[in-house]
Amino acid sequence: MPGESPFRADFNGLARAEPGLPVTWYSDPDHHAREMRAIFGHGWIAFCRVSDIAPASWRAGPAGPANIVAVRRADGTLAAFHNVCRHRGAEICPHGAGRLDRPLMVCPYHQWAYDLTGRLIATGPARSVEGFVRAEHGLIPAGVAEWGGFVFVNPAGGGQSGFEAAASRDLAPIANWPLAALEVAHREEIEVACNWKIFWENFNECLHCPGIHPALCDLVPIYGRGIMVREDDPDWRARPDAPDPRLAGTLRAGAETWAVGGKAQGAALPGLTAEDVARGHTFGVALPSLYVVGHVDYARAVRVTPLGPVRTRLTAEWLLPPGRAAEPGFDLGRIVAFARQVMAEDAAACEMNQRGLSAAPFAQGTLMQEEYEIHAFHRWVRERLAETDG
Ligand code: FES
Ligand SMILES: [Fe+2]
Known part of the structure; x- marks a missing residue:
């Protein structure tokens, strides 16, 4: 009925x-793109194990429609960003993992450099120009959370509490492990x-x-x-x-x-x-x-x-x-x-x-x-x- x-x-x-x-x-490719945007682009995506990102290291890869880089700072805290340079949009870190010699992410195309909070610190050889406000060109943050030794990222943003509200119910049966x-x-x-x-x-x-x-x-x-x-x-x-x-x-x-x-x-x-x-x-x-x-x-x-x-x-x-x-x-x-x-x-x-x-x-x-x-x-x-x- x-x-x-x-x-x-x-x-x-x-x-x-x-x-x-x-x-x-x-x-259908168009419908698939819609699902990637609506479901994966706004969802908590299991990205890697916590142990896959050592301190002062990064890991980059797809999360639905997004290209994400997760970094662990020297103090152990995690951050995640869209892996896309705010200059002309180059991918900053190749898919895979690596270590950071300095607490900076540097775009390999024209050397724009970001700190591990995503702030734009330097623009490489490009001189500053009328109308350019450096503070407006930081990396776009993604959400990041940890659960059960997994790193989850959310291309639309958010933190641990957002993850727990969205995903913890269906993970509850395995909580004793x-x-x-x-x-x-x-x-x-x-x-x-x-x-x-x-x-x-x-x-x-x-x-x-x-x-x-x-x-x-x-x-x-x-x-x-x-x-x-x-x-x-x-x-x-x-x-x-x-x-x-x-x-x-x-x-x-x-x-x-x-x-x-x-x-x-x-x-x-x-x-x-x-x-x-x-x-x-x-x-x-x-x-x-x-x-x-x-x-x-x-x-x-x-x-x-x-x-x-x-x-x-x-x-x-x-x-x-x-x-x-x-x-x-x-x-x-x-x-x-x-x-x-x-x-x-x-x-x-x-x-x-x-x-x-x-x-x-x-x-x-x-x-x-x-x-x-x-x-x-x-x-x-x-x-x-x-x-x-x-
Ligand atoms: S696209 Fe990254 S510095 Fe130019
Ligand atoms: Fe089966």
């Missing part, structure tokens, strides 16, 4: 079939030939799991039923405490973590509750650019960077206690290989979805009962577009 909630009250699920987003939104104290034991990047929204849609449902992820369904039996958690089952209230992993959503008997063989290695991470451990996996999300999944012995973060309408870079980081991966007998390969396979299976599915959508002879796909999280994501996309791009 129009006006009624599309979501079920008695279990997780859609009350009726819902249309997807317009298929043109998955490949000591993410800030973990180090990147392994990092991999893949590029997937799909729109960024296809990545998140695939992330938000498990109808594909039985057909796409045989090893994952063996480890997490409820995924083999095409659902993600206990409350997705229409009958779950009849047996809310059933211990069977196919009903409870926990790992198969004897398994402790997402790894080849299912065995955890080393001590459990500090701070986890018995429920956190029993669940086997806990997801936190910071749309549009990050999810983190926590396990008893490690966490894995995946950052999502759109490179074009049908190209998306994924950066996966395996986070472990410092030094853990080098301990005798620790097999990092068992946890890396497991997630690498799942990610490769998902990437192939996303590319298959994109190839079809790019040629779709209809206007919108259809969401079924189990795809309630995709419907919520679509609402989020539409709201961000309406809010920030009229």
